[in-house]
Amino acid sequence: MNRRIATLAVVVALGALALAGCGKNEGAAANGGEGGTLNLYTARHYDADQKLYDLFAEKTGVEVKRIEGKPDELIARMRAEGANSPADVFITADAGALWRAQNAGLFQATNSDTLNQAIPANLRAPGGEWFGFSRRARVVAYDPAKVRPEEIDDYAKLATPRFKGRLCVRSGDSVYNLSLVGALIEAWGPARAQQWVEGVTANMARPPEGGDRDQIRAVAAGVCEVALTNSYYFIRMAAGDDAGDREIAGKLRLGFPSLDGQGSHVNISGGGVAAHAPNRDNAVKFLEFLASPEAQAIVSQYNYEYPAVADAAPAETVAPYADFQAHPMSVARYGVHQAQAQSMISAAGWR
Structure with a gap:
């Protein structure tokens, strides 16, 4: 522990020197x-x-x-x-x-x-x-050959048995997922949000690994049928310079689930x-x-x-x-529930 403290002190000192004169x-x-x-x-x-x-x-x-x-x-x-x-x-x-x-x-x-x-x-x-x-919206990339749009038009549906073994998502301690669960706690209360977290964990096609683009690629590879992702990751793959990523995104669709009919989590x-x-x-x-x-x-x-x-x-x-309804919830509410969201995610085994 002392070594860590000493290391942090050195980093801070070096940073102060780097910004000398400022x-x-x-x-x-x-x-x-x-x-x-x-x-x-x-x-x-x-x-x-x-x-x-x-x-x-x-x-x-x-x-x-x-x-x-x-x-x-x-x-x-x-x-x-x-x-x-x-x-x-x-x-x-x-x-x-x-x-x-x-x-x-x-x-x-x-x-x-x-x-x-x-x-x-x-x-x-x-x-x-x-x-x-x-x-950015936290939404879903899905395989249109296997998933109908109406099956992913609500966040609640991602936790149903329909997607047992068919969902890809990154680590539960990602702040993107913590904020999404925080929004669900704000909207639904802790009990229902906990059920959703448990359902998502049970539906995972594999243990979480990699970032959002890795989840998108896993859908295209047939590892899963649907993946949680931030919108800009998918759009970057679909419209960016990498031909391989454009091909992958071209096989998939970006869906915008709604939270209680009020729009997608932003x-x-x-x-x-x-x-x-x-x-x-x-x-x-x-x-x-x-x-x-x-x-x-x-x-x-x-x-x-x-x-x-x-x-x-x-x-x-x-x-x-960009033609989607954004949920009007204050983004300032996500952090208020962050500790509770992390506790729920850990308890469910969402690593």
């Missing part, structure tokens, strides 16, 4: 004027994001200095850095991960008219700690201003930029996600998969 004494330029610095801690790892950073720097003169890592690694790092953290903005995928950062006290509230008007209330924290800037990627941001004005400026039409178009075009801004149109490649 601290609280940046001057007026870094705190609202043109130019300056933005220290970004990000758990997103998509090529589209570099286009966002480049455009933001071009438009504002603000240099984006980023530290990348997994969500929990970055959360642990910011907690260890405390008030001396150089982080200005924390960005990550999934509202459940954002909730963990909020629960750790790593965000400060942002009261921005631009953000409040652009980002729907159900896609942001009620107190303004974080905002969703892109959406999650976000998003972020907020760090609690001790040394360049707060640039941090707010960056978040407002992410809600701009230009940024929304980049995220949709290059990462195959749905825009978060209500009146922003999806990219041409995404549009064929």
Whole structure:
């Protein structure tokens, strides 16, 4: 344990050195004027994001200095850095991960008219700690030769005996699955959500392995008939540059189950201003930029996600998969039930 603590201390120290010169004494330029610095801690790892950073720097003169890592690694790092953290903005995928950062006290509230008007209330924290800037639906890829659309039009049906041994899904500790189960707890209550988790576990065609694209490939290979996946993974395979992935997706369909007839479960990627941001004005400026039409178009075009801004149109490649009803539940509710969701998943044996 002492060795781990020492290692974390070294990592934090090295990070502080790497961001030297980006601290609280940046001057007026870094705190609202043109130019300056933005220290970004990000758990997103998509090529589209570099286009966002480049455009933001071009438009504002603000240099984006980023530290990348997994969500929990970055959360642990910011907690260890405390008030001396150089982080200005924390960005990550999934509202459940954002909730963990909020629960750790790593965000400060942002009261921005631009953000409040652009980002729907159900896609942001009620107190303004974080905002969703892109959406993804957690839906299903299925083999149309074996599954009828009406058999997967409701999440409840995935846990029925119809799909015994025919379902593929990634690990239960994936935050994507934790957030989905959290949404079911919010909608159904713990007892029914537990039954669903047990049904899904019983229906697995194999023990969970790999990510969402691996589940999609397993459906195409005949290992299973249906798989839970985030929408953008399927769309990327269907519209991306990899001919093999396009062939696989071409054999399958993307289905959008509904939760209690109110629409499909939707999650976000998003972020907020760090609690001790040394360049707060640039941090707010960056978040407002992410809600701009230009940024929304980049995220949709290059990462195959749905825009978060209500009146922003999806990219041409995404549009064929965008005509679905999204459940209006606040994404902030997923994290509230995260611990209970993890307990249910563990108890059911969903590894």
